[in-house]
Amino acid sequence: MSSTWTPAPQAETGAAAASDPAIQRIVADMSRVTFADPSLLNILLRMHRSARLMVAGPLRQRLVVLLELTGTHTALAVTDSPAATHARLLG
Structure with missing residues (x-):
């Protein structure tokens, strides 16, 4: 038996939004991610x-x-919480 994993639709939407010049900032809330791979x-x-x-x-x-x-x-901007991200965005 084989299985195929596909990214969550929200992740693909975020990736697509990255090319939209109208989107000023993308915040990826990773606080509940339990599995990470390439x-x-x-x-x-x-x-x-x-x-x-x-x-x-x-x-x-x-x-x-x-x-x-x-x-x-070192390349990604990472904050400790969604609230910290919000505060940083408001700068």
């Missing part, structure tokens, strides 16, 4: 290309490890 990393990097992505935590250890192992933890 597919998730790919979606985050696609959204990051627009330079408008902010990742809201707190991040679970698996996601932290994935970001650190791939070196992307």
Whole structure:
């Protein structure tokens, strides 16, 4: 038996929004993510290309490890909570 995993529709929508110039900022609330693999990393990097992505935590250890192992933890703007992200956006 085989299975196929596809990203959540919201993730694909976020990736598509990254190319829309009318979207000023994309906030990815990752505080409830329990599984992270290269597919998730790919979606985050696609959204990051627009330079408008902010990742809201707190991040679970698996996601932290994935970001650190791939070196992307230094490239992504990550905050400790959705509230911290909101505060940072209002600057």
